Amino acid sequence: SDYEARYRERTAESERAYERLKEDVPAGVASTYRAWDPYPFVVDRAEGVHLHDVDGNAYVDFDMNNGAGMVGHAHPAVTEAAADQLSDGTLYTHPHELLGEAAAELKKRWSMVDKVRFTNSGTESTMHAIRVARAYSGRDKLLKIEGAYHGVHDYALISKSTPAGQVGHPKRPNKVVESDGVPDEIAETVEVAPFNDLDAVEEILEEHVNEIGALIVEPVVLAKGVTQPYDGFLQGLRELCDEYGVVYIFDEVKTGVKIAPGGAAEYYDVDPDLVTMAKGIGGNFPVGAFGGREEVMSVIEDHTAHYGTYNGNPLVARVVKTVLQDVLTEDAYHHVNDLGERLVAGYEDIMADAGITGHVENVNSQGIVSFTDRRIENYRDFLDHVDVEFHENFWFGMLNQGVVPHPHDASQQWTISVQHEKRHIDEHLEAFKEIAPRLAE
Ligand code: PLP
Missing domain, CATH: 3.90.1150.10 (Aspartate Aminotransferase, domain 1)
Structure with missing residues (x-):
């Protein structure tokens, strides 16, 4: 043109x-x-x-x-906090108090979050939250929404932008692996439901009762425009998760601290069990987090792996604290x-x-x-x-x-x-x- x-x-x-x-x-x-x-x-x-x-x-x-x-680019308060931290070291791989201070800021915004772990991206956050949910529920299957994006780990690359010819029935979307290199077997551990259709979600939960242990949603599907939930949809999912013993995960990587101080959980007044965060909390630094109810997060103290050399480093912890306390x-x-x-x-x-x-x-x-x-x-x-x-x-x-x-x-x-x-x-x-x-x- x-x-x-x-x-x-x-x-x-x-x-x-x-x-x-x-x-x-x-x-x-x-x-x-x-x-x-x-x-x-x-x-x-x-x-x-x-x-x-x-x-x-x-x-x-x-x-x-x-x-x-x-926060926009090169926000003065964020730049100053980061610069100040540089000379005190940017990585300790030992505990430090900024970690708790940054976590506390997130807890203030998500009332259902008792405990927080930091990661380095949204992808890592959803990967770990899904693992925690599977460990807690003792079930391997994940339910996700067609067209929603949760990062680039293997479990997230199912039916995020399925080509028109491959979508299947609108109430029972096909499970489509959208990257070479992701084993087809991965799709066997994921089920896909349409957004804004509680009946379809319930049918899938019923069909896979005692198999599906986690439901992950973008509460507003920002992977495809600004697709809002209809009134009661997110609350309805909460009720279905309770009924079917499923861990309810809000992927707030994009909505968190942006559509409201406490993200979609606050905006739509719904409490998930786990929340994933990244993007907005980090003031343009690479950071992610996931958090949730004590009981669910406690599997990390038991036998569920969450490690990472750069997790919660003092540079990003300092930035998160500054962004949440002083800028937003x-x-x-x-x-x-x-x-x-x-x-x-x-x-x-x-x-x-x-x-x-x-x-x-x-x-x-x-x-x-x-x-x-x-x-x-x-x-x-x-x-x-x-x-x-x-x-x-x-x-x-x-x-x-x-x-x-x-x-x-x-x-x-x-x-x-x-x-x-x-x-x-x-x-x-x-x-x-x-x-x-x-x-x-
Ligand atoms: N989850 C959602 C809802 C996202 O929008 C994104 C990125 O756009 C991710 C997860 C992945 O985050 P990252 O790009 O930090 O890995």
Whole structure:
């Protein structure tokens, strides 16, 4: 498209830098998701709410590190805390008090969490939480939701973005292993249910009674837009888990500390047994955590493995404590949530004026514009009703205007950080207003 042609013109140096990267690094990136066509712009530095590429373009950033950057880039308080910690050592592999202080901050936000263990990523957090849940329940099977993402360990790579031709019955989605190198046997230990369908979940639990020991959900499926649970869905899952003796895991890697101080558990007022966290808690440092009820977490003290050289190191513990204590304050949430509303209203107005069919969905700092005529309720809706081609033009159009509206692809949402201001929201909307008439043609 000419949007893409214009993008190429603006990013010639990025293309050269990317070609060089590909000589040393598979696909030129450190995480395969970051490689998109024709080539991703190459970043020189990030500060505040801006990304700067090697061509000298500045972008107002609403991708915010795939949702990890709730504090924005290089937040002064976070930078200062980390710098201060550097000279006291960044790794001890012995106990230290910052560990308890950081854990205590998480416990304040999730009332059902009695104990916390730190990890280094969301992937590690869900992997360990699933293991703990299996150990506690004494059952091997995991139930997950079609289209939800929980990281890249083997058990998480089932039916996260199944191609349209392979999905199976909507109430009994196929179990699809979505990476070479993951043994097919892994799929035998996982069952897959649709989001927002309690009856389907119950049927699967009934069929595998005494086999399924863990249910993991993204309480808002942020892997596919901003797919919210209908009223009572998460509570209904709580009741089913109690009835069937299943450990209920909220994967709050993306929702945690972002849609509310205490994540989805607070926002939807539902208590899971275990919570996984990463991204937002770490102020752009690599950290994850999982926590939960004493009784469940206690299997770690018994015979359930959770180790890691870098777990809970003093550098990230110090950062987590700073982010949660000093940066993500009550005022910060008011600020971010107000900006979220402004962005939503702006998108709706511009689409109405330009005659663009779209739907905006948001939960406080997380939002998305999807080019569709309806609210997306599950993975099948996303597959069948989101106009990804239209979205592609939107994406390049916005980049050309100096705005990164969200991570690349139509499934991804914006993150509003504490460093965004009204003027950045208005720049975002101005960019959309500029491209809307052409997009609508
Ligand atoms: N769980 C959810 C809900 C996620 O969104 C992600 C990452 O996007 C992960 C787990 C994996 O986290 P990480 O990329 O830190 O391994």
